[in-house]
Amino acid sequence: MINYLANPNRFLNFIKPIEFSIGVFSFLFIFIGLYLSLFNSPEDYQQGDTVRIMYIHVPFAWFASFLYFSISIASIFFIIWKHPFADIIARSIAPLGLIFSILTILTGSLWGKPMWGTWWVWDARLTSMLILCLFYFAYIGISNAFPRKIDGSKPAAILAIVGMVNLPIIKFSVDWWNTLHQPASIIRFDGPSINQEMLLPLVIMLLGFLFMSIFIILINIKTNLIYKKYQSEILKLG
Amino acid sequence: MNPKSQRLIILFFFLTLLGLSTFLVLKSLEDNIVYFYSPTDINEKILSNEIDLSKRIRIGGLVKENSILKEGKKISFKIHDGIDEILVIYNGILPDLFREEQGVVALGKIENKNFSAIEILAKHDENYMPKEVSDMLKKNGKWKGKLN
Numbered sequence: 001m002i003n004y005l006a007n008p009n010r011f012l013n014f015i016k017p018i019e020f021s022i023g024v025f026s027f028l029f030i031f032i033g034l035y036l037s038l039f040n041s042p043e044d045y046q047q048g049d050t051v052r053i054m055y056i057h058v059p060f061a062w063f064a065s066f067l068y069f070s071i072s073i074a075s076i077f078f079i080i081w082k083h084p085f086a087d088i089i090a091r092s093i094a095p096l097g098l099i100f101s102i103l104t105i106l107t108g109s110l111w112g113k114p115m116w117g118t119w120w121v122w123d124a125r126l127t128s129m130l131i132l133c134l135f136y137f138a139y140i141g142i143s144n145a146f147p148r149k150i151d152g153s154k155p156a157a158i159l160a161i162v163g164m165v166n167l168p169i170i171k172f173s174v175d176w177w178n179t180l181h182q183p184a185s186i187i188r189f190d191g192p193s194i195n196q197e198m199l200l201p202l203v204i205m206l207l208g209f210l211f212m213s214i215f216i217i218l219i220n221i222k223t224n225l226i227y228k229k230y231q232s233e234i235l236k237l238g
Numbered sequence: 239m240n241p242k243s244q245r246l247i248i249l250f251f252f253l254t255l256l257g258l259s260t261f262l263v264l265k266s267l268e269d270n271i272v273y274f275y276s277p278t279d280i281n282e283k284i285l286s287n288e289i290d291l292s293k294r295i296r297i298g299g300l301v302k303e304n305s306i307l308k309e310g311k312k313i314s315f316k317i318h319d320g321i322d323e324i325l326v327i328y329n330g331i332l333p334d335l336f337r338e339e340q341g342v343v344a345l346g347k348i349e350n351k352n353f354s355a356i357e358i359l360a361k362h363d364e365n366y367m368p369k370e371v372s373d374m375l376k377k378n379g380k381w382k383g384k385l386n
Contacts, residue, residue, distance in 0.1 A: 042368030117333035123273035
């Protein structure tokens with residue numbers, strides 16, 4: 001299956017019929033998710049209405065990390081099997097991940113001010129998230145640093161793989177060290193510590209973000225494939 | 239050996255070494271990465287002289303029940319972690335979430351065994367629930383104290 005789809009043309013043919021429905025799904029899920037989280041979910045016993053920031057903060061944070069993980073996996077494929085399509089995929093994910101990581105920090109600081117009493121602290125969770133954001137900047141910078149874009153692919157892929165060590169640090173920072181940020185609420189050994197009524201809108205938002213990410217990344221992949229074709233045509237013309 | 243498996247092996251070793259070195263760096267920097275010390279940590283560190291009392295540090299824990307005293311703008315309360323406690327003196331604005339048994343982090347210096355704070359931040363925990371649920375849990379006596 002992966003081998004079959006690794007060919008750009010077959011891949012484009014494969015996604016053509018499902019692309020539109022992915023877009024529709026992302027719109028529907030995010031629409032319903034936003035409605036539930038803003039108007040139809042209970043206030044938190046401690047945080048009141050401020051808890052509603054969680055419904056966008058958590059999806060931003062999860063997908064910022066998850067998209068970085070996808071970039072590193074694609075980069076490993078690129079480094080070992082030298083498959084150019086893996087490089088295209090990694091490049092297509094990076095801008096979205098960067099935006100997500102910036103929005104994680106912004107929504108987090110909007111949440112931190114009323115609850116903690118500060119916009120920003122240098123605790124392990126916040127700092128490791130900032131480092132993720134910087135890795136995205138560095139990846140995008142290096143992969144576009146050369147006149148021939150393809151020359152930047154290998155160093156960028158190595159950078160992406162190095163940045164992988166940051167991911168478990170982000171996830172477990174709240175368990176390993178004392179942090180101002182609270183520990184995990186959803187993925188934890190004894191089950192979620194979040195009430196059902198509040199978990200539902202969050203899960204719908206997460207699904208919406210999944211579809212939205214796939215939709216946007218597919219557009220980026222198509223753009224990058226066209227650009228690559230264009231560059232090789234120019235080379236042919238000399 | 240073909241170049242592919244060679245690259246695979248190199249990458250594997252590279253990642254192992256990278257992970258190991260990251261672990262060692264984080265381990266040795268542990269004291270700088272922790273955002274705050276608990277009262278127990280602080281007392282241990284004072285006993286073993288590991289701490290520079292002239293430097294600003296952060297301590298964190300829960301606000302002890304019935305320990306909040308207000309005199310004008312000056313406020314004092316105890317931070318505890320279930321084992322040890324320390325008296326905090328503060329002169330300033332408290333965050334909204336500040337209350338008994340709430341997690342807080344204070345920045346300041348130790349002066350005569352008390353902690354004189356210049357900034358108080360509130361922590362909130364990882365539990366999310368509507369008010370009715372928390373009221374019901376408290377009524378039924380199933381409310382988990384945050385530390386015990």
